[in-house]
Amino acid sequence: MxxxxxxxxxxxxxxxxxxxxxxxxxxxxxxxxxxxxxxxxxxxxxxxxxxxxxxxxxxxxxxxxxxxxxxxxLLLFEHVHGESRDRGQAMVDLMAQYENDGFAIDTKELPDYIPLYLEYLSHCDEPTARAGLAxxxxxxxxxxxxxxxxxxxxxxxxxxxxxxxxxxxxxxxxxxxxxxxxxxxxxxxxxxxxxxxxEAVTFMSSEQTDSCGINSANAPQKQREDVAVPLHWVDFAHDATATNKV
Structure with missing residues (x-):
């Protein structure tokens, strides 16, 4: 949408x-x-x-x-898990969801950053996007x-x-x-x-991050575009994934 x-x-x-x-x-x-x-x-x-x-x-x-x-x-899991270690597993699970759906993360933002989550949902079909918000x-x-x-x-x-x-x-x-x-x-x-x-909490080790397959070459990628801006604005006129999904 x-x-x-x-x-x-x-x-x-x-x-x-x-x-x-x-x-x-x-x-x-x-x-x-x-x-x-x-x-x-x-x-x-x-x-x-x-x-x-x-x-x-x-x-x-x-x-x-x-x-x-x-x-x-604007970090979803901060409101749910605070600084507990449960937040780390929730992030790993969300990153795996992105990977499974072919949505590659190439920014420094955490996966539960709401604008990033919305960009992901904008690539999904309408029922999936609505369910993700629900x-x-x-x-x-x-x-x-x-x-x-x-x-x-x-x-x-x-x-x-x-x-x-x-x-x-x-x-x-x-x-x-x-x-x-x-x-x-x-x-x-x-x-x-x-x-x-x-006290700082380390949510993910480097091994966990690698296991999430970020930017994996094996998955079909919906690579986020235009690295010049934080969340990469895609011109509607050239965004085939959004056609007729308003």
Missing amino acids: KILKVISLLLDYPTQVIFDAKDELAQAIAATRVISPEQRLAVQALVDELTAGDLMDAQEAYVKLFNRGRHFS DVEHLLALLAARLVEQGSPYAACFQALLQIAGFEPEVAIAEVSEQVSQEVYDDSFEALDALWEE
Whole structure:
């Protein structure tokens, strides 16, 4: 689905690609029918906000929101397993899933990085993509609720993902609202320093990484393109895998 590729790009660290592709993004958002008209407007509003100002300002706002602590972390398993060793096995399993489906990872991001996961799902058929989102519905709702509470336009991305997965965003968010209301959010540098002081956990040994077969020559590859950007924007006009999957 093209819209998953759009949301993947919007949730990744802002680059010049967003500015250069804003017309294509707008076309893809307007064309999709897997989210409601209201949700299309909300996602488009995020595109407009990101591209209306200076790129460095967008990058600074992104880092302040997503890269300070775990509250808004874009790593799926961080919300499930924290720093436990169970997270390492979950990563190995997800990497194996990517490999089995011929999706090669050639970035430095962890496999549970949400924009990467969405890019993977954008290559899947629609039922598989919807099921993949449904599997993490609670986490999508949790992040959506937290972002709504902060008044962030990024909430539109997670609300759209909930809708694609077959859930009503308002209902899903309401189900986690009590949990979110009781959370204490601290994005101070002192709190960030405290996180860094926690004991580091090695999730995967080099042998485990090798066994996952990343970039394996034996598997049919859907190699991620354009290494110049963090999550590699593929021109819709040349993306055969996304044809008629909006």
